[in-house]
Amino acid sequence: MATVDRLTFTNGLSKLKGAAFRLVCLGATAVGVLALAALLLTVTWGALGFDAAHPVWILVVLTATGLSTGGVVTYARRDETVKLAAISSTAALIGGAVLGVFAVVFQLIVTPSVWAAYAGGALLPALVTALVIPNRRYRLPATAAVLVGGGVVATVALDTLTELAGAADPWLLYLLTIVVPLAVLVWTRVEPTAGRRRAGLLAGGLVLAGVAVPLLTPAPDPLTPGLVLVFGLALFSPLGVLAWRRFRNGQSNVGLAAPLVIVGGAVVGVVIANATGFAAADPWLDWQFLTSPHSRLPEDAGLYPAVVGSFFIMMVMAAFAFPVSVGAAIYLEEYAPSTGWRGRIVQLIQVNIANLAGVPSVVYGLLGLAIIARGVSLGPFALWPGTGTGVVTTAAFTLGLLIMPITIISAQEAIRAVPDAHRRASYAMGASDWHTLRNVVLPEALPGILTGTILSLGRAIGETAPLIMIGAATTVYSPPTSLNDSVSAMPMQIYAWAGEFIADFRTGVLSAGVLTLLLAMLAINAVAILVRNRYERNQ
Known part of the structure; x- marks a missing residue:
């Protein structure tokens, strides 16, 4: 009888712990959702100018x-x-x-x-x-x-x-x-x-x-x-x-x-x-805001050069970081040795990649300033001439280095998720390593690779510290049209508006810029989800 009572008490205690844990998880989710909703509501309210509207107008x-x-x-x-x-x-x-x-x-x-x-x-x-x-x-x-x-x-x-x-x-x-x-x-x-x-x-x-x-x-x-x-x-x-x-x-x-x-x-x-x-x-946040440069008057200020600069940086960054990251992930997962002294070197590289994924973004800014912008020289010989401070190339390469560890890790996980049975079946049919990689591994890993890459680009578009370190301008009045043009980005312009003396810059204009940046990031994340779901349905 005592044993039965002990088991009943243990089962009841386990159920109580499970219910408490479920409530804690629900509370954590609710806090996150409410915090995000409050942020979006506050920014949207200021960007759309609802504070100037009559309550009846808003209600309708x-x-x-x-x-x-x-x-x-x-x-x-x-x-x-x-x-x-x-x-x-x-x-x-x-x-x-x-x-x-x-x-x-x-x-x-x-x-x-x-x-x-x-x-x-x-x-x-x-x-x-x-x-x-x-x-x-x-x-x-x-x-x-x-x-x-x-x-x-x-x-x-x-x-x-x-x-x-x-x-x-x-x-x-x-x-x-x-x-x-x-x-x-x-x-x-x-x-x-x-x-x-x-x-x-x-x-x-x-x-x-x-x-x-x-x-x-x-x-x-x-x-x-x-x-x-x-x-x-x-x-x-x-x-x-x-x-x-x-x-x-x-x-x-x-x-x-x-x-x-x-x-x-x-x-x-x-x-x-x-x-x-x-x-x-x-x-x-209106058409004038999206098609105008910065102005000393809040009602005439816009985000157009910064929007173009952000997406220009993303295009160059993706062209640089995506093939390098995916190639590194393919080699580390499919071709790199796992035993001997070469295997230990590969393990050391893997550990460093994981550590680089957690390095603060300001460190990458210093790296971009010291090497990419100013160049590398060995005595009188210039090994790398440098691309200059505050230009599109420097910003794109710096942010590309920032997202490369994350992209490599996500690509490795996607390749590792492909079942070994598929590889063995391909080999059993006489396929070579290259044909197996091209026709079996990469098609199945592509959804995860693309998702990780797009999410990395979404993170990079919101970075400010690396751009400050490489000398990017907080405000430019014309969009960049070449790789050597000075560039600003949406986070930089928002940062500049936050320090303006006129109150409308710190409220309405700042809210419009933040909402534009959030919408761009949410759209990029939505594209990542859609790409993943589309490929999963096709498979």
Whole structure:
């Protein structure tokens, strides 16, 4: 009897401990969620200027937005297909927005005339070659040959081609080199399945939308109609591809309108609230803020050069850090020896990589200043001339060193997660190490590799200390257009606004900058999640 009582008491105590632990975990989660919600609410409230609005105006807007959102959620819960379509369309627009920013930054760097020269000399002939040759065996080598040959020709005749292209409006260049080829591609893909009429409507509608951009978009400098056209194509292209795939598979596209319905409800709410006559919100985060440089007046200040600088740094950083990190991870996991004195060296390297992942970011800033910016010399011989302080190259390489340990570790974990049974099955079928790596290991590890890389880029975009150490400017008045231009980033400009004497800089303008940075980081993290889920579904 005593034994039974002891067991009952032990079981009851275990259940009590389990319940207490569950409550502690729930409390920790609630604290984190509430802290994040409070941060987002505070920043959003100041950035959108709700403090200047009448409570009735705010209530009307929130009610209309809540009704549209609730209607979409209620309708989506009744049909799983609509729910998946709504989630996919929202994800496609988020990914399209990130892609659009990168596309605009890329076009600012290469200039419209240089883009037109290489597009007309290499990209468009390669596209035509890929569409004309039906045999898949010869299509890829022929397309690659045309692409390389056209690139060489365009490089040789670059001055002449850019001079000819410079006489045309940038919007017209983008229309002829992007919209028209995209319309032809849409026609060739849609016509066999949907018929000529629908294919013609889609292709013609795409061209008409591109033609109408200068008429419908009052875009001031620096976002000219040409850049608005590029951003719009990048924004809606993932949604268009998603709609076409669902149509081809016989699925309904009703749920794709979910984000548009929610945004439409918010717009209707603003219209109704303005009609009531109560004081409206005076947002700091608006089109002028996103397209203007810093100003001494809070109402004229903007974040445009810093946004371009941040994404420019990310593009160069990804081009440098991604192949190096993934290559290092592949070697350490697949080829590095594990025994003997070489194995001990590999273990030492692994320990150092793990330690480097925890080094404070300011240390990487000092490293970037001492080596990357100022260069390395051995007596009278310059081993590395240095890239200069505060320029795009120095910032990108410094932040690339910062994220490389994290990217290497995440890539190693993704490669290590591939079951050994898959490798042995590949070897049993006569595949070599290279074929096993290319066809078995990397396809399965790619979701984890891409997720870790994108999350690392999201961390780097919010770093401030390394940029301060390498001498990056807190404020610049024009975006960088080359690797040797001075650059600022969103965290640097936000840091500068925090020390301004005028109160509006430290409240409204600062909140708008923080919200822009948070939205960029959340969008990048969302893209990482979407990429991982997409590959996992395909597998």
